[in-house]
Structure formats: structure tokens, C-alpha cells
Amino acid sequence: TTFHENYDVFEELGKGSFSVVKRCSHKVTKAEYAVKIAHVSYANEKAIRRIEREERICRKLNHINIVQLHNVYTERETRYLIFDLVTGGELFEEICNRKYFSEADASVCMQQILESVQYCHSMNVVHRDIKPENLLLSSKNKDAKIKLADFGLSVEVSNEKTYWFGFAGTPGYLAPEVIKKNPYGKRVDLWACGVVLYILLAGYPPFWDEDKYKMYEQIVHGDYDYPSPEWDPVTSEAKNLIDSLLSVDPEKRFSASDALRHPWIANR
């Protein structure tokens, strides 16, 4: 059976570079989902490989802090990936609305992000695009769960081996080793978590310049600081965790497990 025989489709929720996400509901169960629709013209081998990789990776992931894939329909030139409907919006919007988080709220949020990253890495998956736009909230409530979404850029790695998987991610969140075109691995996700944690506590990013290449210079040199007065009230434990994630040398940088053991996360 085809996707449209089983589902009604409603408004667009988001747009990827090669896909669109729409709200849909199953005709019989009335259950609602978010369907990612990707058109692959047979000509475009790369697009087919990309969606097939995302599908393969999402199929093997099952975790409370990761958006759950429910079903897949493959039709001639279109793929339908059916995910949980997540109604709380993006963490990005939440930060904009709240300006920045208290340390207690940021810690609860970061713990869930690190749980999702630790799980992905245990399944030998590197997300490669962790940022507030891809961190969704399960509901509008204060105790909403964080859900990591969009594995469209993720890659499968073999354990701790590093490799050049290509230049992928979002400029302000790219790890130094990627910018330097060195082989990289799971630790690129922890660098991005460091950028997210800095933003949660300050409401602005650690690295920024309207000239992308000047920003890349800041990143490869680990050139960030904690400006006064906004960073003065922030505890040294919080800054210590940020420094352990924004460590230029991936070998020295915390793993997800290291970060989950850090007092600012574990002692809540």
C-alpha cells in the first residue's frame, strides 16, 4: 500500500535541504506523526544514498531523547520517513523566548542531550549537526523531554577510529578538526554540545564573526571567553564543563560519558 492510502497529510512543519517535514495522521488509528518527504530522482545517486543512510541509521536508534522513526514508505521517486510528532518546538525557540537558561535548567537540558549523544555513540552513529534547531521539545510543559532530531547528516563509524567523512555540519558548531580537514570521529558531537551549553547559559554563541573564515580562525584556536558582566554569576563548575567540551584537541575533549560524570551534570 502507498503512503497516501494510509495517511492524511496536513501543514508543513519544517524544510530540509532535500526534504520537507509535514504533519500527518493515520487514517485508521488517527494517530499523528511528522513525515519527512524526500524526492529522489533516480539520476541523483547521492540523494538516494543519503536518504537510505538516514533511514538505516534511524531504524537502529530507539531512545527517549531521540525522535523515534515509526515507519517508512518507498515509492518510485519519493521516500516517506514517518517520525514521532514532537509538539514543543525547537530548543532554539525556547532559548530565544527565555533569553538564556538558569544553570539548573541548563543542566537538566544538557544531561538529556548528552544521554542522546552517548546512546548514538554506543551505536557507532555520529550525528554531525547537533545544534538548538535540531533539539526538539516533546511538549510545551516545563518538564518537556529533549529529542535529538534530523540524522540527515549523520554517519556510521567503526568505534573509535577516525576518518575524513567530509566537510559537514553548521558553521558555528563545527569542531576544529573538521575545519582543519583532519580525520574525525564521535568527539565532533561533544564540541557541538559545548557550543550548545555556552549558548544555553549566555544566550549567544562562543564563536561568531560575520566573516565565516574569521569565525573558523576563532574555532581552530579555541578563541572564546566569558565576558563580564553576564558570565560573572556563572559557576566555575559550569565553565569547567564548557572548557572540557570546547577543547581543541579531540583526544583531550570529554566523551559523552565523561561529561555525564561531571559534577555540574551528575550532582543535581
Ligand SMILES: CCCCCCCNC(=O)OC[C@@H]1O[C@H](OC)[C@H](O)[C@@H](O)[C@H]1O
Ligand atoms: C528533519 C528530519 C527529521 C524529522 C524529525 C521530525 C520530528 N518530529 C517533529 O514533530 O518535528 C516537528 C518540526 O519539524 C521540523 O524539524 C524537523 C521543524 O524544523 C521543527 O520546528 C519541529 O518542530
